[in-house]
Amino acid sequence: MKVEVSDWVQxxxxxxxxxxxxxxxxxxxxxxxxxxxVNSDNEESVGKPVAVRERLLRKLPAYVFEDTDAIQSLIDIALSTKDEQWFNELSEKWKDLQQSRSKEESRPAVYPSSTNRINYPVWNSGRNRI
Known part of the structure; x- marks a missing residue:
C-alpha cells in the first residue's frame, strides 16, 4: 500500500x-x-516513532474536522511533535469552526410549536406564531 507523510494508519x-x-x-x-x-496496546510505544513495513499498514480514511475537541487534541499532537505547519493549519480550522458555530448560535431557533388540524407542524421562529 502506498502511504504518504501525514496519512493516518493502523x-x-x-x-x-x-x-x-x-x-x-x-x-x-x-x-x-x-x-x-498516538495509541497502542503497548503504552510504552505511545508518543514514539515506530518503523513498520508498508505492506502491514492499513490507511485510515481522511478525517473531517467538525469537532473542536478533536482538533484541540490534534493541536496538542502538533505541538508535541513540533510541527509548526500542521499546528498553523489546525489552528485555522479551529478558528473557522468556532466562527461558524457562533454564527449558528446567533440564528433564532426554529422548531415546531404545534400542529394544525391535519397534524402538520406549524413552525415558530421564536417570535411569530404562524
Whole structure:
C-alpha cells in the first residue's frame, strides 16, 4: 500500500503490538514507513516513532474536522511533535469552526410549536406564531 507523510494508519508491528498513528517519514526503497504512535496496546510505544513495513499498514480514511475537541487534541499532537505547519493549519480550522458555530448560535431557533388540524407542524421562529 502506498502511504504518504501525514496519512493516518493502523498496523500490527513485527512484535505483535497494535499501533495507531500518522506517517512521519517513508523510505520507498526499503518499503518502510516511520509511524508516530498516538495509541497502542503497548503504552510504552505511545508518543514514539515506530518503523513498520508498508505492506502491514492499513490507511485510515481522511478525517473531517467538525469537532473542536478533536482538533484541540490534534493541536496538542502538533505541538508535541513540533510541527509548526500542521499546528498553523489546525489552528485555522479551529478558528473557522468556532466562527461558524457562533454564527449558528446567533440564528433564532426554529422548531415546531404545534400542529394544525391535519397534524402538520406549524413552525415558530421564536417570535411569530404562524
Amino acid at each position: 498496523a500490527t508491528t513485527k512484535n505483535g503490538e497494535f499501533i495507531h498513528g500518522f506517517v512521519d517519514a517513508v523510505d520507498e526503497q526499503q518499503g518502510i514507513a516511520n509511524i508516530f504512535v
